[in-house]
Every structure is written in structure tokens, then in C-alpha cells.
Amino acid sequence: MDDQDRSADGVNEQKVTAERDDDFVVFHIGMRINTLWKVHRWLPLVLVAPRMVRELVADPESGLLGSRTVVGPGIRNIGFVQYWESFDALRAYARDSNRLHFPAWQEYYQDGTKDDAAIGIWHETYLVGADEYETVYNNMPAHGLAASDGTEIVPAANQRKTAAGRLDQTDGTDGPVDASESA
16 A cells, blocks of 8 residues: 555555455453452553563564554453464463563462452454455554554455455445445
8 A cells, every 4th residue: 555545644544454365363362350459469460461562562573463452341451452473373472481471371370360350361362364354444544454564455445345345255346325334
């Protein structure tokens, strides 16, 4: 995508989609603070999580393609949506004792936190085939998969005009009655 199609603040001033040639992993991970007054239980995790992301971003060989922080609903829920080149890369990071995640994971289970419901931890892992996803961004800066390393941002035109077209389910002529409603 040409820089001329972006505004000064990085907004792609058109409808675009993200394209990748390879499979990838979408990883959602987060925590929920269940007992606000037990700061000693949740504060260490709140502080180490962004450091883990910085550690990954600083290492181009980590396999992390992109990450964004998500807060909500409410202030008790903090998480990350991450894009990884493979499950093997994600698993290797999680189990590497020389990286921040593994000791934090061990501490969570060894210091009694797992037996104390003051903080909840969750994650979801999705293995995505190269042709098994669709995206659309309308008047947005690069976001989500489009902001991930190795992703090309292209106009959402022709076959890419509709979700079904982007999934190669139609030729893209199946647009809604009112083109302003297309997604």
C-alpha cells in the first residue's frame, strides 16, 4: 500500500484488508483481577506482562508478529491479542526458562496464587491457515493482523470487497444492497 493513501496520523483512508501467505497463530491471553484489595497477588503480573511483550518485540527471532494490549470490560480485565508465526514459536517462548514468561508462570503456581482466586489467568490459541481468515479495516491505521510483521495491506476491492469474497467463497459481487453497509 502506498504511503500516499495514508493520512499524517497513519490512517489508511480507504477500505483495506490484510493478506498473509503463511499460516499463523492468534493468541489471546489475559488476567482478571477478582479481588482488588489483594494487590500483592495481582500487581506482579500486571507489571511483568508488558515487560514480556517488550522482550518479545525486541527479539525479531521470537516468532511474535504483533501484539496489542486490551483493557476491559472494566479495569479488572487486562490482556493481549498476539499474532505468532507458529505454535512452536509461541510454545518455545512460554517454556524458555531464560525468558520472563517461564519464571512468572512458575511463581504464579508456586506462591499460592493458583489456590487464591484473587486473580484469574486465561488464554486462547487459534491456529489459522493462510487462506482461512478474512479482515477488513475502513479508515483505520494498521491494526490487528494488518499491523503484524509480514502482512501486506491491500485495497479491499474486487473479490476482496466482501467478507465471503475475502474468504474465497464468492467472486466479491455479493455485496450488500447498500454499499455503505459492506463489511
